[in-house]
Amino acid sequence: MNKFKLYFLLSALFFSNVVFAGLPAYKLTIKDGHFSPEIIRVAKGTRFKLVITNLGPGPEEFESKKLRKESVIAEGVTRSVVFAPLKPGKYNFFGEFHLDTAQGHIIVE
Amino acid sequence: MSSTIFIVWRESIEAMLVVGILYSWLKNQSLTDAECNASSVGMRFLWGGVATGIALAASLAFVMLKVQSELAAEALDYFQIIILLVASALITQMVLWMRSHGRHLKHDLESGLQASHEQSNWWGMFALTAIAVGREGAETVIFLYGTGLSQQNEMMSFILSASGGFVLAFCTFWILSKGTRYFSWQLFFRMSEILLLLLAAALLVSGVDHMIGLGWIPPLVDPLWDSSFLLDDSSRVGGVIAAFTGYRAQPALMLLMIYLAYWVSVSFLLRRSSRSHSSRSHSAKASV
Numbered sequence: 521m522n523k524f525k526l527y528f529l530l531s532a533l534f535f536s537n538v539v540f541a542g543l544p545a546y547k548l549t550i551k552d553g554h555f556s557p558e559i560i561r562v563a564k565g566t567r568f569k570l571v572i573t574n575l576g577p578g579p580e581e582f583e584s585k586k587l588r589k590e591s592v593i594a595e596g597v598t599r600s601v602v603f604a605p606l607k608p609g610k611y612n613f614f615g616e617f618h619l620d621t622a623q624g625h626i627i628v629e
Numbered sequence: 630m631s632s633t634i635f636i637v638w639r640e641s642i643e644a645m646l647v648v649g650i651l652y653s654w655l656k657n658q659s660l661t662d663a664e665c666n667a668s669s670v671g672m673r674f675l676w677g678g679v680a681t682g683i684a685l686a687a688s689l690a691f692v693m694l695k696v697q698s699e700l701a702a703e704a705l706d707y708f709q710i711i712i713l714l715v716a717s718a719l720i721t722q723m724v725l726w727m728r729s730h731g732r733h734l735k736h737d738l739e740s741g742l743q744a745s746h747e748q749s750n751w752w753g754m755f756a757l758t759a760i761a762v763g764r765e766g767a768e769t770v771i772f773l774y775g776t777g778l779s780q781q782n783e784m785m786s787f788i789l790s791a792s793g794g795f796v797l798a799f800c801t802f803w804i805l806s807k808g809t810r811y812f813s814w815q816l817f818f819r820m821s822e823i824l825l826l827l828l829a830a831a832l833l834v835s836g837v838d839h840m841i842g843l844g845w846i847p848p849l850v851d852p853l854w855d856s857s858f859l860l861d862d863s864s865r866v867g868g869v870i871a872a873f874t875g876y877r878a879q880p881a882l883m884l885l886m887i888y889l890a891y892w893v894s895v896s897f898l899l900r901r902s903s904r905s906h907s908s909r910s911h912s913a914k915a916s917v
Contacts, residue, residue, distance in 0.1 A: 585863055585879070594694045595775050605844070616868075
């Protein structure tokens with residue numbers, strides 16, 4: 521139980537922007553229904569953020585059931601999405617508005 | 630272009646479902662004068678909720694288009710989680726309320742005390758429709774606005790397929806509102822309850838999942854299993870099933886526990902509310 525309390529306390533502390541600003545950041549761009557890069561390598565067990573820029577044309581929804589994210593990004597907008605520490609593995613994400621072409625992976629190692 | 634039809638249908642179906650069921654439920658109330666009165670009050674709250682929802686969708690879409698700063702993006706994420714949980718609670722509460730009324734609204738209109746309780750339920754219906762329309766509506770607005778802008782040379786085919794999606798979603802609404810003509814009221818009501826409760830559970834799952842994703846609640850065991858070879862929740866069909874049932878191919882133990890706890894408490898509350906309904910109609914019969 522104590523472990524959980526610590527977990528809660530730590531995650532509460534992490535919510536300040538000061539901490540968020542110092543997170544390792546990875547860039548991801550969306551253009552013509554494709555992600556670039558399509559594979560992002562991330563270190564295991566660390567909090568990080570993706571800085572997603574949609575160059576268009578049109579809006580895109582960055583989504584991943586496995587990563588538990590869902591975020592609509594209009595053309596020309598840059599948004600960052602913060603991730604809790606992940607276990608090693610391959611996590612797929614996709615663009616809901618271009619499901620056939622917009623596919624990518626985050627590889628945690 | 631078939632993807633445009635699909636996306637518009639997918640984004641508007643949830644709101645159509647909620648509004649369609651509430652609309653047909655209200656429409657079937659008008660048997661006596663008192664019920665007719667209550668039903669028209671209800672309609673006002675329902676359509677007021679729809680109008681507010683459209684305004685909410687437009688302003689949410691505007692915010693999403695403008696959000697650039699990290700702080701605002703975070704606030705938007707938190708807001709969306711709150712909306713998911715509130716929508717789930719409101720749908721559940723609405724089903725319980727409809728169950729306790731059965732087909733007739735008049736029981737509760739008889740005393741003044743219950744009338745004020747009634748008023749708060751109408752506001753619940755108002756909030757529910759506003760949120761149902763506003764939540765997914767915002768994404769529809771961004772999708773239509775953004776895609777429309779980027780496809781000016783194929784504008785005609787874009788407008789056609791976008792309207793196609795709306796027509797499909799509206800068909801769902803229409804079938805629901807005519808449902809009682811083809812099915813018995815009992816069957817229609819039971820199916821509506823199941824659809825609404827599944828949707829509420831799916832919204833809860835989504836909210837909890839986002840909270841796990843942010844690290845607010847521990848996943849415990851993650852994932853508990855992987856059933857993506859049976860039904861992949863990232864595919865088109867799997868995504869729709871996930872949105873309407875809360876299905877996840879790789880759920881965390883925490884998510885499964887909350888999902889089960891939801892169904893256990895809902896079935897307990899349903900049993901309690903139908904028991905109080907039947908005892909009330911017994912006493913009503915006795916007083917006649």
